[in-house]
Amino acid sequence: MLTQxxxxxxxxxxxxxxxxxxxxxxSKLDSLIRDGWTDRMDRGLFRYHLGDLETRILPGSxxxxxxxxxxxxxxxxxxxxxxxxQQEFNPSQFNFNKINAEEIMxxxxxxxxxxxxxxxxxxxxxxRMVVLxxxxxxxxGHCLLVPDPSLCLPQILTRAAVQVGIESVLLSSSPGFRxxxxxxxxxxxxxxxxxxxxxLDHELKIESSLVKPLIPEKNFFRIQDFPVGFLLxxxxxxxxxxxxxxCGVTDFFVGENIAHNLxxxxxxxxxxxxxxxxxxxxxxxxxxxxWPRTSCFGAKEESAFNVALCExxxxxxxxxxxxxxxxxxxxxxxxxxxxxxxxDELHKLEEELVKHLLTH
Numbered sequence: 001m002l003t004q005x006x007x008x009x010x011x012x013x014x015x016x017x018x019x020x021x022x023x024x025x026x027s028k029l030d031s032l033i034r035d036g037w038t039d040r041m042d043r044g045l046f047r048y049h050l051g052d053l054e055t056r057i058l059p060g061s062x063x064x065x066x067x068x069x070x071x072x073x074x075x076x077x078x079x080x081x082x083x084x085x086q087q088e089f090n091p092s093q094f095n096f097n098k099i100n101a102e103e104i105m106x107x108x109x110x111x112x113x114x115x116x117x118x119x120x121x122x123x124x125x126x127x128r129m130v131v132l133x134x135x136x137x138x139x140x141g142h143c144l145l146v147p148d149p150s151l152c153l154p155q156i157l158t159r160a161a162v163q164v165g166i167e168s169v170l171l172s173s174s175p176g177f178r179x180x181x182x183x184x185x186x187x188x189x190x191x192x193x194x195x196x197x198x199x200l201d202h203e204l205k206i207e208s209s210l211v212k213p214l215i216p217e218k219n220f221f222r223i224q225d226f227p228v229g230f231l232l233x234x235x236x237x238x239x240x241x242x243x244x245x246x247c248g249v250t251d252f253f254v255g256e257n258i259a260h261n262l263x264x265x266x267x268x269x270x271x272x273x274x275x276x277x278x279x280x281x282x283x284x285x286x287x288x289x290x291w292p293r294t295s296c297f298g299a300k301e302e303s304a305f306n307v308a309l310c311e312x313x314x315x316x317x318x319x320x321x322x323x324x325x326x327x328x329x330x331x332x333x334x335x336x337x338x339x340x341x342x343x344d345e346l347h348k349l350e351e352e353l354v355k356h357l358l359t360h
Contacts, residue, residue, distance in 0.1 A: 003106040005032055012170040012236040016266055016283040018203055029108070029171040033131070033141050033197070036105030040133050045102055047075040050137045055202065058316075060329030062226065065202045066316045069138055073319030076136035079189035082297055085257050087184055087191055089154045095192040096132065096149040104132045105143065108164065129164045134196065138310065138317045142198040145179070153193035155184050157250045157262075163243035165195045165264055166286050170236050175266045175283045176201040180309030183250070185259035185295035187308035196309065204314040206289055207267040208275070214354055218245050221270050222350065226333060227312055227340055229291035230353075233270045235284055242288065245357065249290055252356050258341075258349070259295040263313040264288050289313065292349060293339045307339040 005028065013027055026034060041049065048071040058064040080093055089095070109128045130149055134142040145168065147153060147161045165179045180196045182188040211221035211231050219242070221231045230249065234242035246262070253260045267287030268275065291312045305316050305323075316332065318324035341349065 002104060003032065003036075005029065005106055005108045006111050007108065007167070007171060008111045009236060012167070013173040014236060014284060016173060016175050017281045018175045018207065018266070018268075018283050019281055023175075024173040027171055027173040029168065030174055030177070032106050033143060036131075037133055037141050037143065040103065040105070043102075045100065045133065045135065046137060047071075047135050050140070053139065054324070056324075057202070058327070058329045058332065062314060062329055062333075063203070063205050064314050064316055064329060064332055065200065065204065066318055066324055066327070067139070068321060068324040069317045070320060072136050072138055072317060077189065079187075080191055082184045082188065082191065084297075085183060085185045085254055085259055085295065086156070087154060089152045089191060091152060094190060095152070096130070096144070096146045096190070096194065097152070097192075099132065103135065104130055106131050108145075108168070110164070110167065129161075131197075134198075137198070139198045139200055141177075142196065145195040145197055147193055149192070151193075155182075155188045155191050155193055156254055157181060157183075157247060158193070159243050159247045161193060161195060162246045162250075163240055166234060166239045166242060166288065168197060169264050169266060169286045170239065174199060174201075175203075175207075177266075178313070178315075179264040180313070181262040182308045183253070183260045185297055186261050186293055187296060187306050200315055202315075204265065206263065206287065206313050207265055207283070211270045214350070215357055218357065219270070220245060220357065223289060227291060227336055228346065229289055229312070230350075231270065231290070232288045233267070234286055234288070239286075242286075246288055246290070248357050248360055249353065252353055253292055256349075257295070258292045260293065261291045261309040261312050262288060263309050265313070292341055292346070294341065296339070305335070307336050311336065 054068040056066050107130055128148045130146045132144050134144050176199045209225040214220050214222055219233045223229045223231050266283035268282045
């Protein structure tokens with residue numbers, strides 16, 4: 001029988017620090033992912049065995065975390081042909097209703113009934129998320145969070161999916177648990193709504209990068225550091241409100257046919273000025289970074305790495321040893337820059353987006 005993890009706000013881990021010492025024990029969510037993922041690795045359900053990845057921090061101010069993962073580049077399923085950001089779900093193509101059932105680790109849903117007994121058929125199905133292994137993992141614990149697969153939703157974010165994504169980060173006691181989303185045209189490989197989750201036990205610059213307020217009352221900011229994008233910050237009490245704002249942003253992008261990537265991670269409260277070391281270690285809340293970018297439809301892949309949710313956040317899974325060993329920070333910036341919107345386009349988009357969020 002499939003394990004169900006029903007959580008409430010009481011399960012959120014509120015006091016997390018970006019420190020290697022005195023870390024709290026794994027939360028219930030962490031244990032479900034770690035145990036389920038390790039069990040399926042031991043049983044050979046992945047396309048390749050993933051051990052400890054060779055890792056190096058690229059010299060430079062961005063602190064890029066480079067990892068060598070040759071087998072993912074070779075073994076992963078060929079991405080679907082994507083022709084539009086608003087492409088409809090196609091049941092004849094690969095989707096998560098066609099996977100081996102043993103790849104599913106558990107279901108996660110929020111207790112919205114305050115502990116009251118409610119018949120199963122009255123549970124809000126929008127909160128049900130299936131958590132399955134990514135058979136071509138890029139790091140330990142790499143899983144996919146799929147809102148009720150039977151709904152056959154295309155790869156366009158919903159408020160419920162965003163909220164569970166935010167709350168998954170809050171349910172983990174590890175500052176290294178990350179959640180992300182690639183839209184169609186932004187290197188999503190399957191047109192069936194899903195988010196990625198995985199552990200990366202290295203600090204990323206996005207966790208504490210400086211920001212400029214755009215709509216302070218919505219905790220909505222512009223990321224000042226490269227790559228420039230948008231950022232929303234939330235703590236546990238405001239997750240639902242944050243999800244509504246995020247969907248306001250992504251719905252606007254979809255309506256304008258703008259591809260986008262999201263990266264959700266524990267991070268320190270946003271600031272426009274340098275913070276103390278103690279402030280930079282705080283991980284009480286979640287930072288949601290959103291990058292609008294140029295669309296890639298059937299585009300040639302980069303030889304070193306593709307620019308999607310991980311790479312924009314500063315985590316670089318390399319496909320070959322030469323690029324892993326030789327690529328410099330300057331070269332990474334040059335590759336990433338090709339996929340970002342030009343400055344004038346981004347500035348115009350920012351003005352329209354702020355106006356949209358203030359009137360909706």
